């Protein structure tokens with residue numbers, strides 16, 4: 790990647806023509822303060838451009854604030870050829886950040902719904918997930934928000950969302966316990982009310 794000279798508040802263009810958003814001075818100052826507080830010297834060569842890089846990285850990590858994930862469910866198909874079984878996207882990898890430590894949450898999500906006449910392009914389920922994941926989150930709320938968004942917009946018979954993730958704030962600090970996954974689930978409609986439907990969908994997700 791081409792280095793970009795210090796650019797104040799103006800957007801910068803790198804060697805490949807990609808526009809890099811400006812990182813305001815106060816954001817860069819905040820990151821310098823954090824580096825110093827952590828014990829390093831923000832004026833040493835290797836850290837000089839770090840405040841800008843970190844600022845831009847956080848814009849990307851938190852892109853979800855700029856979108857309403859429901860827009861991805863706006864285009865539905867009503868011609869489903871009589872299909873009335875579960876539609877599922879399994880093991881979708883995602884990244885988020887915990888709102889308590891701003892540490893990475895990395896994991897996978899399985900999202901399923903039982904359509905009532907309306908289906909969406911399958912990639913849209915992943916887009917809804919990323920729209921909510923690219924914010925400061927807790928895993929429980931992320932799980933609930935994805936499920937509720939599909940429930941409200943597709944009005945299906947049922948929605949099931951299961952998320953399994955590792956939390957940087959647990960692996961890299963605090964109890965420092967790597968390899969432990971946290972599992973959260975949200976079941977709505979028939980997957981909540983009907984024991985057999987729930988068993989079927991969780992089985993398809995690999996949690997049977």
Ligand SMILES: [Zn+2]
Pocket residue numbers: 887888889890891892956958959
């Ligand atoms: Zn945390």
